Amino acid sequence: MNSPGPENDFERKVRRKTIIAFVVFGLGILFALIGWRWLRHQPVSQGTIKPLRKGFEFNEKVFKGVFSQNHLEPEYPKSKAVKKPRVNGDLGLKKDQDLSSWKLKVFQPGMKDTIFLGLDEIKALPKTEIVYNFKCIEGWSQVTHWGGVKFADFANKYKLGTKSGKLPVSFPSDDMYKYIGLVTPDKTYYVGIDYESMFHPQTLLCYELNGKPLSQKHGAPLRLIIPVKYGIKSLKRIGTLYFSDNRPPDYWAERGYDYYSGL
Ligand SMILES: Nc1nc2c(c(=O)[nH]1)N[C@H]1C(S)=C(S)[C@@H](COP(=O)(O)O)O[C@H]1N2
Ligand SMILES: [Mo]
Numbered sequence: 001m002n003s004p005g006p007e008n009d010f011e012r013k014v015r016r017k018t019i020i021a022f023v024v025f026g027l028g029i030l031f032a033l034i035g036w037r038w039l040r041h042q043p044v045s046q047g048t049i050k051p052l053r054k055g056f057e058f059n060e061k062v063f064k065g066v067f068s069q070n071h072l073e074p075e076y077p078k079s080k081a082v083k084k085p086r087v088n089g090d091l092g093l094k095k096d097q098d099l100s101s102w103k104l105k106v107f108q109p110g111m112k113d114t115i116f117l118g119l120d121e122i123k124a125l126p127k128t129e130i131v132y133n134f135k136c137i138e139g140w141s142q143v144t145h146w147g148g149v150k151f152a153d154f155a156n157k158y159k160l161g162t163k164s165g166k167l168p169v170s171f172p173s174d175d176m177y178k179y180i181g182l183v184t185p186d187k188t189y190y191v192g193i194d195y196e197s198m199f200h201p202q203t204l205l206c207y208e209l210n211g212k213p214l215s216q217k218h219g220a221p222l223r224l225i226i227p228v229k230y231g232i233k234s235l236k237r238i239g240t241l242y243f244s245d246n247r248p249p250d251y252w253a254e255r256g257y258d259y260y261s262g263l
Contacts, residue, residue, distance in 0.1 A: 069171050073202055073227040073263070076131045081145035085209060087217045088136055088231065091251065092184025096216045097237055102185070104222060108160060108177060108243035115158065119221045122205060125149040125157055130202055135263065136231040137252075146225045147208030152199045161195065161243055171196055181248030182224055185239030192248030193226065193233055197262065202227045205238070230261045 103116040128150050135141040155161045155168070162168055162175045180198045183190040197203065206225040207214055214220040219236025226233050232252045242248070253259040 069196070069200060073132050076133070076143050078131055078145055080143045081131050081210065082142050083210070085134075085142055085144045085218070086140075088138075089189075089236070090217065092186050092189035093217060093219070093237055097185065097220060099221050102221050104238060105240040106158070106160065106242065107240075109245075110163070119207060122149055122154065122222065123207065125153050128153075128204060129208075130204065130225065130227065132202070132227045134227075134231055134234070137257065137261065145210050146204060146206045147211065148204035148206030148222075148225065150201065151203045151205055151224075152201065154205055155199070161199070168199065171199065177243035178245045179243070179248055181240075181242045181244060182235045182238050183240040184235065184237050187239070189235060189251050190249055191224075191233050191235050192250045192253070192259070193229070194260070195243075197226060197228050200226070200228050228263055230263065232257065233261055 099119075103118055104122065106115040106117065126149070127147060129145065129147045131143060131145045133141050134144045152168075159165050159167070161177055161180075162173075163177070164175050166175070168176055176195050176199075178195055179192050180195060181190065181192050204225040206219075206223050207221060209215070209218050214223060214236075216237075219238075222238050223236040224234050224238060247259065250259055252261075
């Protein structure tokens with residue numbers, strides 16, 4: 001049986017390697033199972049389990065670190081914009097908005113009176129157009145042409161966003177409220193956005209798509225267009241806009257998506 005010799009030596013080596021391979025493979029599966037069970041038993045925080053939330057927070061730190069007011073998303077000629085932009089998401093848009101009675105409600109801490117603005121007052125500010133690649137977090141994108149008022153122009157005009165009431169001068173700034181919250185008139189869709197991204201020069205309070213007033217499904221009469229974020233943050237049909245040092249509630253963050261959702 002166990003005849004000595006080179007043949008037997010070879011077989012023994014093969015058998016040993018096979019056993020090692022199986023043990024390593026088995027341990028791998030065991031650790032994967034233990035890891036998976038551990039992950040599943042982690043506490044949930046803001047819609048997702050803590051270790052994944054930590055991953056989001058790390059991403060946020062990295063993105064904020066490299067984020068700059070001077071970094072612009074690429075823009076395209078108008079001819080590149082799609083003729084029939086797709087519609088995605090109708091939270092807060094189930095019924096048509098009566099455009100004649102619509103007002104934008106605006107407030108920030110310490111403000112004496114809440115401001116109500118009509119679309120004509122917003123349109124009175126300088127108009128800015130942008131053609132860029134709108135990206136949905138679900139994985140599609142489309143080049144679209146939008147028109148409206150730069151959020152920074154709007155905030156400056158109404159002296160909004162700073163605690164001192166003076167115009168924002170530089171970024172980052174301790175004088176500014178850390179977040180802006182946006183809510184649909186029926187309050188079913190809401191987002192929170194860091195002030196750096198809101199004051200980015202490409203962020204618009206938008207009232208036009210392809211040179212025409214926004215349709216109901218695209219967010220008439222006024223929506224946000226924020227090219228430095230995924231589409232989830234470009235809230236359609238703004239009812240209320242407010243400033244805060246606390247993170248405003250955010251519909252998709254409550255359901256496990258990344259709060260920051262930056263590109
Ligand atoms: N009020 C409201 N705004 C919204 C949504 C929504 O469901 N309701 N969906 C968001 C998402 S996920 C995307 S991708 C964009 C889509 O904008 P569009 O329909 O103009 O293409 O709107 C965003 N804003
Ligand atoms: Mo989206």
